[in-house]
Amino acid sequence: MPERVLVTGASAGLGAALADAYEARGAQVLRTDREPVDGGLRLDVTSDADWVAAREHVERTWGGLDVLVNNAGVAGGGRLDVAGIDEWRWITDINLFGAVRGTATFVPLLKRQRSGRIVNVASLAGLVHPAGMASYNAVKAAVVALTETTGHELAAHGITAHVVCPSYFRTGLMTRARGRDTALTTVMTQLVEQAPLGAEEIAAAVLDGLDRGDEVILPDPAARAAYDLKVGDRAAYDALLRDQARKLEQLGTQEEAE
Template sequence: MSIPPQSRVLITGAASGLGLALVHQLVDRGCRVLGTDVHTELPETLRGLAGVSYLTLDVTKDVDWSKAHDWVVEEWDGLDYLFNNAGVAAGGRIELSEMDQWQWIVDINLLGVARGCRTFTPMLKQQGSGHIVNTASAAGLIHPPRMSEYNAVKAGVVALSETLFHELKPYGVKVSVVCPTFFKTNLTESLRGKDEASQKMAAKLIDKAKVSADDIAAEVLTGVEKGRHIILTDRDGKVAYAAKRFVRPLYYRMMAQASAKMAKGD
Protein backbone atom coordinates (compact mmCIF):
# COMPACT_ATOMS: atom_id res chain seq x y z
CA MET A 1 0.00 0.00 0.00
CA SER A 2 1.51 3.31 -1.10
CA ILE A 3 1.89 6.23 1.28
CA PRO A 4 -1.11 8.41 0.34
CA PRO A 5 -0.61 12.02 -0.83
CA GLN A 6 -1.37 14.59 1.86
CA SER A 7 -0.30 12.16 4.59
CA ARG A 8 0.76 13.98 7.76
CA VAL A 9 4.35 13.09 8.65
CA LEU A 10 6.64 14.11 11.51
CA ILE A 11 10.38 13.38 11.16
CA THR A 12 13.04 13.94 13.82
CA GLY A 13 16.61 14.64 12.76
CA ALA A 14 15.22 16.03 9.52
CA ALA A 15 17.93 18.58 8.71
CA SER A 16 20.54 16.12 7.43
CA GLY A 17 21.38 12.52 6.58
CA LEU A 18 18.62 9.94 6.44
CA GLY A 19 16.09 12.36 7.92
CA LEU A 20 16.63 14.86 5.12
CA ALA A 21 16.48 12.14 2.49
CA LEU A 22 13.15 10.99 3.93
CA VAL A 23 11.85 14.56 3.83
CA HIS A 24 12.61 14.88 0.12
CA GLN A 25 11.14 11.52 -0.84
CA LEU A 26 7.98 12.03 1.19
CA VAL A 27 7.49 15.50 -0.31
CA ASP A 28 7.84 13.88 -3.73
CA ARG A 29 4.96 11.61 -2.74
CA GLY A 30 2.83 14.66 -1.95
CA CYS A 31 3.00 14.34 1.83
CA ARG A 32 2.82 17.16 4.35
CA VAL A 33 5.96 17.03 6.46
CA LEU A 34 6.87 18.52 9.81
CA GLY A 35 10.66 18.37 9.86
CA THR A 36 12.20 18.70 13.31
CA ASP A 37 15.77 19.06 14.53
CA VAL A 38 17.78 20.70 17.30
CA HIS A 39 18.48 23.86 15.29
CA THR A 40 16.68 26.93 16.64
CA GLU A 41 16.36 28.43 13.15
CA LEU A 42 15.08 26.85 9.95
CA PRO A 43 18.05 24.86 8.56
CA GLU A 44 19.30 25.84 5.14
CA THR A 45 18.74 22.28 3.93
CA LEU A 46 14.99 22.60 4.49
CA ARG A 47 14.51 26.08 3.07
CA GLY A 48 12.18 26.41 0.10
CA LEU A 49 10.75 22.90 0.27
CA ALA A 50 7.05 22.98 -0.52
CA GLY A 51 4.87 21.14 1.94
CA VAL A 52 7.51 21.22 4.70
CA SER A 53 7.14 22.98 8.03
CA TYR A 54 9.88 23.18 10.65
CA LEU A 55 9.91 22.96 14.42
CA THR A 56 12.82 22.92 16.85
CA LEU A 57 12.77 19.60 18.70
CA ASP A 58 15.50 18.31 21.00
CA VAL A 59 14.43 14.67 21.42
CA THR A 60 15.82 14.61 24.97
CA LYS A 61 13.41 17.33 26.16
CA ASP A 62 9.84 16.52 27.16
CA VAL A 63 8.80 20.14 26.67
CA ASP A 64 9.86 20.02 23.01
CA TRP A 65 7.84 16.85 22.45
CA SER A 66 4.82 18.52 24.02
CA LYS A 67 5.21 21.47 21.64
CA ALA A 68 5.42 19.08 18.69
CA HIS A 69 2.26 17.32 19.85
CA ASP A 70 0.42 20.63 20.22
CA TRP A 71 1.59 21.75 16.76
CA VAL A 72 0.28 18.54 15.18
CA VAL A 73 -3.09 18.91 16.93
CA GLU A 74 -3.49 22.57 15.99
CA GLU A 75 -2.25 22.36 12.41
CA TRP A 76 -3.25 18.86 11.31
CA ASP A 77 -5.64 17.46 13.93
CA GLY A 78 -3.81 14.14 13.75
CA LEU A 79 -0.74 12.32 12.49
CA ASP A 80 -0.28 9.50 9.98
CA TYR A 81 3.45 8.73 10.21
CA LEU A 82 5.96 9.34 12.98
CA PHE A 83 9.60 8.83 12.00
CA ASN A 84 11.76 8.69 15.13
CA ASN A 85 14.99 9.14 13.22
CA ALA A 86 17.30 11.46 15.20
CA GLY A 87 20.47 9.80 16.43
CA VAL A 88 24.16 10.11 17.23
CA ALA A 89 27.16 7.77 17.22
CA ALA A 90 29.64 6.54 19.81
CA GLY A 91 31.78 3.49 20.23
CA GLY A 92 35.09 2.00 21.22
CA ARG A 93 36.59 -0.43 23.70
CA ILE A 94 34.47 -0.74 26.84
CA GLU A 95 37.27 0.37 29.17
CA LEU A 96 37.61 3.63 27.24
CA SER A 97 33.91 4.53 27.21
CA GLU A 98 33.01 6.92 29.99
CA MET A 99 29.62 6.94 31.69
CA ASP A 100 28.73 10.44 30.53
CA GLN A 101 29.15 9.14 26.97
CA TRP A 102 26.78 6.27 27.76
CA GLN A 103 24.25 8.68 29.23
CA TRP A 104 24.49 10.97 26.18
CA ILE A 105 23.78 8.25 23.64
CA VAL A 106 21.06 6.60 25.76
CA ASP A 107 19.27 9.94 26.15
CA ILE A 108 19.25 10.62 22.41
CA ASN A 109 19.16 7.27 20.62
CA LEU A 110 16.95 5.29 23.00
CA LEU A 111 15.02 7.64 25.26
CA GLY A 112 14.51 10.07 22.37
CA VAL A 113 12.67 7.32 20.49
CA ALA A 114 10.76 6.30 23.63
CA ARG A 115 9.64 9.90 24.19
CA GLY A 116 8.38 10.16 20.61
CA CYS A 117 6.41 6.93 20.88
CA ARG A 118 5.02 7.87 24.28
CA THR A 119 4.00 11.34 23.09
CA PHE A 120 2.04 10.30 20.02
CA THR A 121 0.73 6.82 20.88
CA PRO A 122 -2.45 8.14 22.60
CA MET A 123 -3.30 10.17 19.49
CA LEU A 124 -2.69 7.24 17.14
CA LYS A 125 -4.71 4.85 19.31
CA GLN A 126 -7.60 7.30 19.41
CA GLN A 127 -7.46 7.65 15.62
CA GLY A 128 -7.31 3.88 15.19
CA SER A 129 -4.58 4.38 12.60
CA GLY A 130 -1.02 5.55 12.07
CA HIS A 131 2.47 4.17 11.58
CA ILE A 132 5.50 4.61 13.86
CA VAL A 133 8.87 4.14 12.14
CA ASN A 134 11.86 3.95 14.50
CA THR A 135 15.40 4.20 13.15
CA ALA A 136 17.63 1.64 14.83
CA SER A 137 20.57 0.01 13.05
CA ALA A 138 21.84 -3.38 11.98
CA ALA A 139 23.82 -2.97 15.23
CA GLY A 140 20.51 -3.49 17.02
CA LEU A 141 20.29 -7.01 15.58
CA ILE A 142 23.95 -8.01 15.28
CA HIS A 143 26.52 -6.84 17.79
CA PRO A 144 30.06 -6.26 16.50
CA PRO A 145 32.94 -5.70 18.93
CA ARG A 146 33.97 -2.23 20.14
CA MET A 147 30.48 -0.77 19.74
CA SER A 148 29.05 -1.48 23.20
CA GLU A 149 27.01 1.67 23.78
CA TYR A 150 25.82 1.97 20.18
CA ASN A 151 24.84 -1.71 20.00
CA ALA A 152 23.05 -1.50 23.34
CA VAL A 153 20.88 1.52 22.51
CA LYS A 154 20.03 0.29 19.03
CA ALA A 155 19.08 -3.13 20.43
CA GLY A 156 16.88 -1.23 22.86
CA VAL A 157 15.15 0.53 19.95
CA VAL A 158 14.55 -2.84 18.27
CA ALA A 159 13.08 -4.25 21.51
CA LEU A 160 10.89 -1.19 22.06
CA SER A 161 9.64 -1.38 18.48
CA GLU A 162 8.78 -5.07 18.73
CA THR A 163 6.95 -4.47 22.01
CA LEU A 164 4.89 -1.68 20.45
CA PHE A 165 4.28 -3.72 17.29
CA HIS A 166 2.33 -6.19 19.41
CA GLU A 167 0.93 -3.67 21.88
CA LEU A 168 -0.54 -1.30 19.29
CA LYS A 169 -1.73 -3.82 16.70
CA PRO A 170 -5.21 -4.17 18.28
CA TYR A 171 -5.64 -0.39 17.84
CA GLY A 172 -4.80 -0.35 14.13
CA VAL A 173 -1.39 1.28 14.65
CA LYS A 174 1.62 -0.14 12.77
CA VAL A 175 5.23 -0.11 13.96
CA SER A 176 8.39 -0.60 11.91
CA VAL A 177 12.05 -0.54 12.90
CA VAL A 178 14.75 0.43 10.39
CA CYS A 179 18.08 -1.45 10.57
CA PRO A 180 20.68 -0.20 8.06
CA THR A 181 24.40 -0.95 8.06
CA PHE A 182 26.96 1.73 7.16
CA PHE A 183 25.90 4.32 4.60
CA LYS A 184 27.17 7.74 3.57
CA THR A 185 25.90 10.27 6.10
CA ASN A 186 27.10 13.02 8.41
CA LEU A 187 26.88 10.70 11.44
CA THR A 188 30.66 10.91 11.78
CA GLU A 189 30.23 14.52 12.94
CA SER A 190 28.53 13.27 16.11
CA LEU A 191 31.07 10.54 16.92
CA ARG A 192 32.26 10.66 20.52
CA GLY A 193 34.70 8.63 22.55
CA LYS A 194 38.29 8.35 23.73
CA ASP A 195 39.07 5.30 21.59
CA GLU A 196 40.55 7.16 18.63
CA ALA A 197 41.43 4.01 16.69
CA SER A 198 37.84 2.78 16.81
CA GLN A 199 36.51 6.22 15.90
CA LYS A 200 38.75 6.35 12.83
CA MET A 201 37.66 2.86 11.79
CA ALA A 202 33.97 3.76 12.08
CA ALA A 203 34.48 7.01 10.15
CA LYS A 204 36.31 5.12 7.42
CA LEU A 205 33.50 2.59 7.05
CA ILE A 206 30.91 5.37 6.80
CA ASP A 207 32.94 7.46 4.37
CA LYS A 208 33.69 4.48 2.10
CA ALA A 209 30.13 3.17 2.07
CA LYS A 210 28.70 2.68 -1.41
CA VAL A 211 25.12 3.23 -0.22
CA SER A 212 23.75 6.77 0.18
CA ALA A 213 21.14 8.21 2.52
CA ASP A 214 18.83 8.50 -0.48
CA ASP A 215 19.23 4.78 -1.18
CA ILE A 216 18.41 3.92 2.43
CA ALA A 217 15.42 6.29 2.49
CA ALA A 218 13.99 4.61 -0.61
CA GLU A 219 14.32 1.18 1.03
CA VAL A 220 12.75 2.50 4.23
CA LEU A 221 9.70 3.84 2.44
CA THR A 222 9.34 0.65 0.42
CA GLY A 223 9.40 -1.31 3.67
CA VAL A 224 6.83 1.01 5.23
CA GLU A 225 4.55 0.69 2.21
CA LYS A 226 4.83 -3.11 2.37
CA GLY A 227 4.03 -3.09 6.08
CA ARG A 228 7.31 -4.70 7.17
CA HIS A 229 8.12 -4.66 10.85
CA ILE A 230 11.91 -5.09 10.56
CA ILE A 231 13.21 -3.12 7.58
CA LEU A 232 16.64 -4.36 6.49
CA THR A 233 17.87 -1.87 3.94
CA ASP A 234 20.99 -3.44 2.44
CA ARG A 235 22.61 -6.76 1.53
CA ASP A 236 25.30 -6.74 4.24
CA GLY A 237 22.72 -6.38 6.98
CA LYS A 238 20.51 -9.10 5.52
CA VAL A 239 23.41 -11.56 5.25
CA ALA A 240 24.70 -10.87 8.78
CA TYR A 241 21.25 -11.11 10.35
CA ALA A 242 20.48 -14.33 8.47
CA ALA A 243 23.79 -15.80 9.65
CA LYS A 244 23.00 -14.95 13.27
CA ARG A 245 19.49 -16.41 13.06
CA PHE A 246 20.15 -19.55 11.05
CA VAL A 247 23.91 -20.28 11.08
CA ARG A 248 25.01 -19.15 14.53
CA PRO A 249 28.53 -20.74 14.32
CA LEU A 250 29.21 -18.76 11.11
CA TYR A 251 28.04 -15.57 12.80
CA TYR A 252 30.38 -16.17 15.76
CA ARG A 253 33.31 -16.78 13.39
CA MET A 254 32.55 -13.50 11.62
CA MET A 255 32.53 -11.60 14.92
CA ALA A 256 35.69 -13.37 16.14
CA GLN A 257 37.53 -12.49 12.94
CA ALA A 258 36.48 -8.85 13.23
CA SER A 259 37.58 -8.69 16.86
CA ALA A 260 40.95 -10.34 16.15
CA LYS A 261 41.61 -7.93 13.29
CA MET A 262 40.88 -4.96 15.56
CA ALA A 263 43.08 -6.35 18.36
CA LYS A 264 46.11 -6.46 16.04
CA GLY A 265 46.01 -2.67 15.96
CA ASP A 266 46.19 -2.26 19.75
Protein backbone atom coordinates in the same frame (compact mmCIF):
# COMPACT_ATOMS: atom_id res chain seq x y z
CA MET B 1 -5.88 13.35 1.98
CA PRO B 2 -2.05 13.58 2.02
CA GLU B 3 -0.20 11.67 4.71
CA ARG B 4 0.88 13.80 7.64
CA VAL B 5 4.44 12.89 8.64
CA LEU B 6 6.75 14.10 11.41
CA VAL B 7 10.45 13.27 11.02
CA THR B 8 13.02 13.89 13.75
CA GLY B 9 16.64 14.64 12.91
CA ALA B 10 15.47 15.85 9.51
CA SER B 11 18.03 18.57 8.80
CA ALA B 12 20.53 16.20 7.20
CA GLY B 13 21.40 12.59 6.48
CA LEU B 14 18.75 9.88 6.50
CA GLY B 15 16.21 12.14 8.19
CA ALA B 16 16.40 14.67 5.36
CA ALA B 17 16.29 11.88 2.77
CA LEU B 18 13.20 10.33 4.37
CA ALA B 19 11.49 13.72 4.51
CA ASP B 20 12.32 14.30 0.84
CA ALA B 21 11.03 10.86 -0.12
CA TYR B 22 7.74 11.39 1.70
CA GLU B 23 7.31 14.82 0.14
CA ALA B 24 7.97 13.35 -3.32
CA ARG B 25 4.95 11.13 -2.68
CA GLY B 26 2.80 14.15 -1.87
CA ALA B 27 2.91 13.89 1.92
CA GLN B 28 2.83 16.85 4.28
CA VAL B 29 6.09 16.65 6.22
CA LEU B 30 7.09 18.40 9.42
CA ARG B 31 10.89 18.41 9.53
CA THR B 32 12.18 18.68 13.08
CA ASP B 33 15.68 18.88 14.46
CA ARG B 34 17.68 20.31 17.31
CA GLU B 35 18.83 22.97 14.82
CA PRO B 36 16.04 22.93 12.21
CA VAL B 37 16.38 24.06 8.63
CA ASP B 38 14.11 26.80 7.24
CA GLY B 39 10.47 25.89 7.69
CA GLY B 40 11.25 23.19 10.24
CA LEU B 41 10.46 22.96 13.93
CA ARG B 42 12.96 22.83 16.77
CA LEU B 43 12.80 19.49 18.50
CA ASP B 44 15.58 18.31 20.77
CA VAL B 45 14.55 14.69 21.30
CA THR B 46 15.97 14.75 24.85
CA SER B 47 13.54 17.55 25.83
CA ASP B 48 10.10 16.62 27.15
CA ALA B 49 8.98 20.22 26.60
CA ASP B 50 10.04 20.14 22.94
CA TRP B 51 8.06 16.96 22.40
CA VAL B 52 4.94 18.48 23.95
CA ALA B 53 5.36 21.55 21.74
CA ALA B 54 5.70 19.32 18.67
CA ARG B 55 2.49 17.45 19.48
CA GLU B 56 0.65 20.72 20.06
CA HIS B 57 1.96 22.04 16.74
CA VAL B 58 0.76 18.91 14.93
CA GLU B 59 -2.68 19.04 16.54
CA ARG B 60 -3.05 22.75 15.83
CA THR B 61 -1.80 22.53 12.24
CA TRP B 62 -3.02 19.16 11.02
CA GLY B 63 -5.46 17.89 13.62
CA GLY B 64 -3.67 14.53 13.70
CA LEU B 65 -0.65 12.54 12.53
CA ASP B 66 -0.29 9.56 10.22
CA VAL B 67 3.42 8.73 10.53
CA LEU B 68 5.90 9.44 13.32
CA VAL B 69 9.50 8.82 12.23
CA ASN B 70 11.86 8.63 15.21
CA ASN B 71 15.06 9.07 13.23
CA ALA B 72 17.27 11.41 15.29
CA GLY B 73 20.40 9.73 16.55
CA VAL B 74 24.11 10.02 17.16
CA ALA B 75 27.15 7.83 16.52
CA GLY B 76 29.28 6.59 19.37
CA GLY B 77 30.59 3.55 21.13
CA GLY B 78 33.91 2.28 22.34
CA ARG B 79 35.56 -0.77 23.81
CA LEU B 80 34.33 -1.73 27.25
CA ASP B 81 37.46 -0.56 29.03
CA VAL B 82 37.74 2.67 27.03
CA ALA B 83 34.26 4.19 26.82
CA GLY B 84 33.06 6.02 29.93
CA ILE B 85 29.68 5.93 31.63
CA ASP B 86 29.12 9.52 30.49
CA GLU B 87 29.26 8.26 26.89
CA TRP B 88 26.71 5.55 27.69
CA ARG B 89 24.35 8.11 29.21
CA TRP B 90 24.73 10.48 26.24
CA ILE B 91 23.98 7.91 23.57
CA THR B 92 21.17 6.31 25.55
CA ASP B 93 19.39 9.61 26.15
CA ILE B 94 19.37 10.44 22.45
CA ASN B 95 19.18 7.14 20.58
CA LEU B 96 16.86 5.26 22.93
CA PHE B 97 15.00 7.76 25.07
CA GLY B 98 14.49 10.01 22.06
CA ALA B 99 12.36 7.26 20.50
CA VAL B 100 10.72 6.47 23.84
CA ARG B 101 9.74 10.11 24.38
CA GLY B 102 8.42 10.45 20.84
CA THR B 103 6.37 7.29 21.11
CA ALA B 104 4.96 8.14 24.53
CA THR B 105 4.10 11.68 23.41
CA PHE B 106 2.14 10.69 20.32
CA VAL B 107 0.53 7.38 21.30
CA PRO B 108 -2.47 9.04 23.01
CA LEU B 109 -3.19 11.03 19.84
CA LEU B 110 -2.80 7.97 17.62
CA LYS B 111 -5.02 5.89 19.87
CA ARG B 112 -7.75 8.56 19.78
CA GLN B 113 -7.75 8.57 15.99
CA ARG B 114 -7.35 4.76 15.89
CA SER B 115 -4.71 4.88 13.20
CA GLY B 116 -1.08 5.70 12.64
CA ARG B 117 2.35 4.34 11.99
CA ILE B 118 5.46 4.61 14.18
CA VAL B 119 8.77 4.19 12.37
CA ASN B 120 11.88 3.88 14.53
CA VAL B 121 15.28 4.14 12.86
CA ALA B 122 17.60 1.75 14.67
CA SER B 123 20.58 0.12 12.93
CA LEU B 124 21.89 -3.25 11.87
CA ALA B 125 23.75 -2.90 15.20
CA GLY B 126 20.39 -3.60 16.85
CA LEU B 127 20.49 -7.11 15.40
CA VAL B 128 24.21 -7.78 14.78
CA HIS B 129 26.64 -6.75 17.51
CA PRO B 130 30.24 -5.92 16.52
CA ALA B 131 32.93 -5.59 19.16
CA GLY B 132 33.85 -2.12 20.35
CA MET B 133 30.29 -0.84 20.02
CA ALA B 134 28.61 -2.04 23.19
CA SER B 135 26.73 1.18 23.97
CA TYR B 136 25.59 1.70 20.38
CA ASN B 137 24.62 -1.97 19.99
CA ALA B 138 22.73 -1.93 23.27
CA VAL B 139 20.63 1.15 22.57
CA LYS B 140 19.84 0.09 19.01
CA ALA B 141 18.83 -3.38 20.22
CA ALA B 142 16.60 -1.64 22.75
CA VAL B 143 14.98 0.36 19.93
CA VAL B 144 14.27 -2.93 18.14
CA ALA B 145 12.64 -4.28 21.31
CA LEU B 146 10.72 -1.05 21.86
CA THR B 147 9.34 -1.22 18.33
CA GLU B 148 8.22 -4.83 18.58
CA THR B 149 6.53 -4.15 21.90
CA THR B 150 4.84 -1.06 20.48
CA GLY B 151 3.48 -3.03 17.54
CA HIS B 152 2.02 -5.70 19.78
CA GLU B 153 0.57 -3.26 22.29
CA LEU B 154 -1.06 -0.94 19.78
CA ALA B 155 -2.24 -3.36 17.09
CA ALA B 156 -5.76 -3.39 18.50
CA HIS B 157 -5.88 0.40 18.03
CA GLY B 158 -5.05 0.29 14.32
CA ILE B 159 -1.46 1.44 14.87
CA THR B 160 1.57 -0.30 13.37
CA ALA B 161 5.24 -0.09 14.36
CA HIS B 162 8.27 -0.59 12.13
CA VAL B 163 12.01 -0.63 12.85
CA VAL B 164 14.68 0.26 10.28
CA CYS B 165 18.03 -1.53 10.57
CA PRO B 166 20.51 -0.37 7.89
CA SER B 167 24.16 -1.28 7.67
CA TYR B 168 26.74 1.44 7.04
CA PHE B 169 25.73 4.01 4.43
CA ARG B 170 27.22 7.32 3.37
CA THR B 171 26.12 10.10 5.70
CA GLY B 172 27.60 12.91 7.77
CA LEU B 173 26.78 11.15 11.03
CA MET B 174 30.41 10.50 11.94
CA THR B 175 31.21 14.23 11.95
CA ARG B 176 29.20 14.40 15.18
CA ALA B 177 30.51 11.17 16.70
CA ARG B 178 31.71 11.28 20.28
CA GLY B 179 33.89 8.96 22.30
CA ARG B 180 37.31 8.28 23.77
CA ASP B 181 37.93 5.19 21.63
CA THR B 182 39.64 6.80 18.64
CA ALA B 183 40.43 3.40 17.13
CA LEU B 184 36.72 2.65 16.84
CA THR B 185 36.01 6.09 15.39
CA THR B 186 38.68 5.50 12.74
CA VAL B 187 37.17 2.15 11.74
CA MET B 188 33.57 3.41 11.69
CA THR B 189 34.48 6.50 9.66
CA GLN B 190 36.17 4.35 7.03
CA LEU B 191 33.18 2.03 6.83
CA VAL B 192 30.77 4.96 6.39
CA GLU B 193 32.91 6.69 3.77
CA GLN B 194 33.40 3.49 1.77
CA ALA B 195 29.76 2.34 1.92
CA PRO B 196 28.21 1.67 -1.49
CA LEU B 197 24.86 3.34 -0.75
CA GLY B 198 23.85 6.83 0.28
CA ALA B 199 21.01 8.14 2.44
CA GLU B 200 18.67 8.66 -0.53
CA GLU B 201 18.92 5.00 -1.55
CA ILE B 202 18.33 3.83 2.01
CA ALA B 203 15.29 6.12 2.32
CA ALA B 204 13.79 4.73 -0.88
CA ALA B 205 14.25 1.18 0.40
CA VAL B 206 12.67 2.13 3.74
CA LEU B 207 9.54 3.43 2.05
CA ASP B 208 9.39 0.28 -0.07
CA GLY B 209 9.54 -1.78 3.12
CA LEU B 210 6.79 0.28 4.69
CA ASP B 211 4.66 -0.19 1.59
CA ARG B 212 5.02 -3.95 2.08
CA GLY B 213 4.13 -3.63 5.74
CA ASP B 214 7.48 -4.99 6.93
CA GLU B 215 7.88 -4.65 10.67
CA VAL B 216 11.67 -5.11 10.51
CA ILE B 217 13.23 -3.34 7.53
CA LEU B 218 16.74 -4.31 6.43
CA PRO B 219 17.09 -1.78 3.62
CA ASP B 220 20.42 -2.76 2.05
CA PRO B 221 22.15 -5.95 0.88
CA ALA B 222 24.96 -5.71 3.45
CA ALA B 223 22.47 -5.59 6.32
CA ARG B 224 20.53 -8.57 4.99
CA ALA B 225 23.69 -10.60 4.42
CA ALA B 226 25.04 -9.92 7.91
CA TYR B 227 21.77 -10.84 9.60
CA ASP B 228 21.37 -13.96 7.45
CA LEU B 229 24.87 -15.05 8.50
CA LYS B 230 23.99 -14.66 12.18
CA VAL B 231 20.76 -16.62 11.82
CA GLY B 232 22.06 -19.22 9.38
CA ASP B 233 25.61 -19.93 10.57
CA ARG B 234 26.21 -18.74 14.12
CA ALA B 235 29.69 -20.30 14.32
CA ALA B 236 30.88 -18.39 11.25
CA TYR B 237 29.24 -15.22 12.52
CA ASP B 238 30.98 -15.48 15.90
CA ALA B 239 34.33 -16.22 14.25
CA LEU B 240 34.01 -13.20 11.96
CA LEU B 241 33.10 -10.76 14.73
CA ARG B 242 35.80 -12.07 17.07
CA ASP B 243 38.34 -11.59 14.31
CA GLN B 244 37.10 -8.01 13.91
CA ALA B 245 37.48 -7.58 17.67
CA ARG B 246 41.12 -8.69 17.52
CA LYS B 247 41.84 -6.23 14.70
CA LEU B 248 40.22 -3.38 16.63
CA GLU B 249 42.30 -4.20 19.70
CA GLN B 250 45.47 -4.24 17.58
CA LEU B 251 44.59 -0.86 16.08
CA GLY B 252 43.93 0.57 19.53
CA THR B 253 47.24 -0.71 20.84
CA GLN B 254 49.02 0.75 17.81
CA GLU B 255 47.39 4.17 18.29
CA GLU B 256 48.28 4.20 21.99
CA ALA B 257 51.93 3.46 21.14
CA GLU B 258 52.19 6.34 18.65
